Amino acid sequence: MEHQTNITLPKGSIEKTTTTLNIGPTHPATHGVFQNIMEVDGERVVSTEQTVGYIHRAFEKLAERRPLYQITPITDRLNYCSSPINNMGWHITCERFLKLDLPKRVDYLRVIIMELARISDHLICNSIVGVDTGAYTGFLYVMQYRELIYEIYEEVCGSRLTTNIGRIGGFERNFTNTAFTKLEKFLNEYPKVLKEFENLFARNRIFMERTKGTGGISAERALNYGFTGPNLRAAGVDYDVRVQQPYSSYQDFDFKVPVGTTGDNYDRFLVRNAEMYESISIIKQAYQKIQEFKGAEAEVYHADVPEYYLPKKEDVYTKMEALIWHFKIIMGEIDLPKGQIYSAVEGGNGELGFYLVSDGGRTPFRLHFRRPCFIYYQAFEELIKGGMLSDAVVTLSSLNLIAGELDA
Amino acid sequence: MALSNEIIQNNLIEKFGDQVLNFSTESGILSFESSKEINLKILQYLYEEPSLGFTFLTDLCGVNYPDNIGAELVVVYHLHNFSENIRLRYSVSTSVNETAVFTASKLFESANWMERETYDFFGVNFIGHPNLKRILNVDEMDYFPLRKEYPLEDQTRIDKDDEMFGRG
Numbered sequence: 141m142e143h144q145t146n147i148t149l150p151k152g153s154i155e156k157t158t159t160t161l162n163i164g165p166t167h168p169a170t171h172g173v174f175q176n177i178m179e180v181d182g183e184r185v186v187s188t189e190q191t192v193g194y195i196h197r198a199f200e201k202l203a204e205r206r207p208l209y210q211i212t213p214i215t216d217r218l219n220y221c222s223s224p225i226n227n228m229g230w231h232i233t234c235e236r237f238l239k240l241d242l243p244k245r246v247d248y249l250r251v252i253i254m255e256l257a258r259i260s261d262h263l264i265c266n267s268i269v270g271v272d273t274g275a276y277t278g279f280l281y282v283m284q285y286r287e288l289i290y291e292i293y294e295e296v297c298g299s300r301l302t303t304n305i306g307r308i309g310g311f312e313r314n315f316t317n318t319a320f321t322k323l324e325k326f327l328n329e330y331p332k333v334l335k336e337f338e339n340l341f342a343r344n345r346i347f348m349e350r351t352k353g354t355g356g357i358s359a360e361r362a363l364n365y366g367f368t369g370p371n372l373r374a375a376g377v378d379y380d381v382r383v384q385q386p387y388s389s390y391q392d393f394d395f396k397v398p399v400g401t402t403g404d405n406y407d408r409f410l411v412r413n414a415e416m417y418e419s420i421s422i423i424k425q426a427y428q429k430i431q432e433f434k435g436a437e438a439e440v441y442h443a444d445v446p447e448y449y450l451p452k453k454e455d456v457y458t459k460m461e462a463l464i465w466h467f468k469i470i471m472g473e474i475d476l477p478k479g480q481i482y483s484a485v486e487g488g489n490g491e492l493g494f495y496l497v498s499d500g501g502r503t504p505f506r507l508h509f510r511r512p513c514f515i516y517y518q519a520f521e522e523l524i525k526g527g528m529l530s531d532a533v534v535t536l537s538s539l540n541l542i543a544g545e546l547d548a
Numbered sequence: 549m550a551l552s553n554e555i556i557q558n559n560l561i562e563k564f565g566d567q568v569l570n571f572s573t574e575s576g577i578l579s580f581e582s583s584k585e586i587n588l589k590i591l592q593y594l595y596e597e598p599s600l601g602f603t604f605l606t607d608l609c610g611v612n613y614p615d616n617i618g619a620e621l622v623v624v625y626h627l628h629n630f631s632e633n634i635r636l637r638y639s640v641s642t643s644v645n646e647t648a649v650f651t652a653s654k655l656f657e658s659a660n661w662m663e664r665e666t667y668d669f670f671g672v673n674f675i676g677h678p679n680l681k682r683i684l685n686v687d688e689m690d691y692f693p694l695r696k697e698y699p700l701e702d703q704t705r706i707d708k709d710d711e712m713f714g715r716g
Contacts, residue, residue, distance in 0.1 A: 193684035200669070201693060205700050236575060363604055363630075366658025377630070384633050481575045482607070482626055482637065493607055495626070508609040510626075518661045547684055 158186050161529070165194050169533040171268060172543030176520070176536075183529050188521045192514070196547040203507040207472035208234050209308055209448070211507070216302035218511060219545040222261035222488040223303045224253045224293065229485035232387050233494040234308045237481045238448065243440045245433055246310045247389035248426045252323065253296065253305060254388070254485075255419040255426070259330075260289045261488030262370070262412040262419075265540040269409055270341055272537045273350040278340050285333055288326050295319035309449035310442025323427065331420055338413050348406060355523045355535030356404035365519040368512050369490025371539060374411045375403030381486040392429070393422050405531075405538040447474055472502050489513050489540050513545040551600070551632040553578040559600060563593060577626075579637035587623075587640045588650045594627060594636070595655055602627035602636055605652065608662035610670035611639075614696045620644040621670055625652070642672065644695075651677040669694035 164175035175191040199214045206214075215226040228250050235242065263286055267279035290300040295318050297305040306312065341347045357367070362375040372379055380397045382390040398414035400407030433440075442449050450469055451462035468474055478500040484493040493510030516539065523539075524532040553573055560568045560580065568590070570581045582590055594602040607626040614620055619641035627636045642649055651674040652659040663674045664683040671692035674680055682689060691698060 193682075193686075196684040198693065201700060361657075364657045366605060366656070379630055384630075479574055480579075482577060482635065483575070484606075491606065493626070495607060495609060495624070497611055506611045508607070510607040514661065514665075515658050518657065 157181065169536060171537055172541060174543055174546055180529055185524050185527055185529055185532050188524065190517060190520055192546045195543050199548045200507055203504055206503055213304045216304055217544050218509060218548065219488055219542045220301060221264050221542055222257035223301065224257040224305045225485060225487050226492060227303060227305050228254050229492050230494060231306050231308050232485060233481065233483040233496060236483050237496055240309060240443055240445050242310065242443045244389060245430060245437065245440045246442060248429050249311060249315060250388045251426045252423050255423045256289045256292060258488055259416050259419050260286045262416050266409055266412050268537045269534060272534050273347055275340065278337050282333065282337055285330050288322060292319055292322045295322060307449055309445040314439060314441040327420065327424060334416055350534060351405035351409060354405050354527055354531040355538060356402045357519060357523055358403065362403055366515040370411045370415060371408060371490065371516055373398065374400035374407040376401050381484050381491050387485055393425050395422050405534050408538045475500060475502055487512060509548050511545045511548055513541050517541055517546060551629065551634050556600060556636065577635045577637050581639050584640040584642050584649050590638065591652055591655055601629045601631065604628040604630055605656040605658050608659055608666065610666040610672055612670060612695045618643050621647060621672055623649055623666060623672055647671055647673045648675050650675050653677055
């Protein structure tokens, strides 16, 4: 070794035994715009630093200038895999804040839409986990059912991804017969497909060996890291906002809250899969309840709240009262009550909370979104430390990180 | 015994006396305030006291009240007790000139990024935070955009060259 001592190398070139690797901001493994700067020793991850904010759009600031109903399109763009849940979460926050009562039928229609959104969200996440472990088939196969869900959205609100579905006080229009026909088709066909999808992965030797024991977290640590939703339930905590603080009449439904034990990628996959079955069951129950409404009740799709719910266009042209409300709503001339509220719904990834502070003006004084993704992404380093780089990629997709929700 | 807002309030008053103030209940959530010097004591008491058990930090964010001179910035903690299923809102306020508040990240790992976000948007300086730097905005930014002193752009301005934005 002695003959090497007088060679001068750049500082750090020998001492550093690890490699710095950038995963992201745009990388096939991130499924969104965020960055991981990893230190890897061979294929083992030594440490990682997550960088977020690449698609920060200042939603909280924008919301301070908008009347309540104009904030709904902003919420679309949080978790864009399940926009209807975000929309409904926002409507429910407003309705709780303004103390509006909704007809049961509206609640049940909302439950249908929210559970469809949950299915489409979990479907993407689980099939992407499949893609990242090397099985593309599942992903391509289930896409046609996400397409069917999107067609139902389209039938209800006219758009597919950023839905802006519903209004404060109900829906913008009643569900059409086509929407219900498509829903029936979905309920008939999808359970079989989901079973096939599950059979592809759940006991698949390769899949199990790739996901079992990787990216695990204990329940205690998960709680300390602020995990919610499927990721927390996979660690064994049965916290579900739908059960703990029911909204939109979730207390009327009979469903299970699936939990895992180890909080690893495999458990997360199983929990999401089991939740999809529960969602199907909830949709079936809700659809049945809707069919039980008779007469005028069966046509109700919004509450009678003229201060917040836009009147029909033909009424605006013919009735004075409707014209006045239309004008007041469109011009944003309705003052909010003073106060603050925190209200949460069970989003695709966990507890999606809205903290609304009003000073009695026409727009929120402050609006804060509690984005589940943003909070649990901090734990990523702990989840993957010491593991293989290829497992880190699977962990990344099984956490279901959605860049829109990370950055707000 | 089921935990209720009154029990929490009495328990806190018994322990901290007149250091905890402004109790109120809105939409079912009890909220209270204290001076910023004892925020860690209160959070730790809420966390460790077995009869309270607020071990989950749901949300942490800032609010800016420019008219409250000396207490312009407010840090709001939303806590949750899962077993009793009860939420709690706790806030501390600080002056815009002296924005130091103790970090809760030693107690809750989840506070780490939420405090960075609060720092990023409001400039609250969390003392003892392991990595207090901007998170959503660029590092070079020299102001705190969610403060009320930075209004949104005037929607009626006409001097802007729309061509730069692909319009016009």
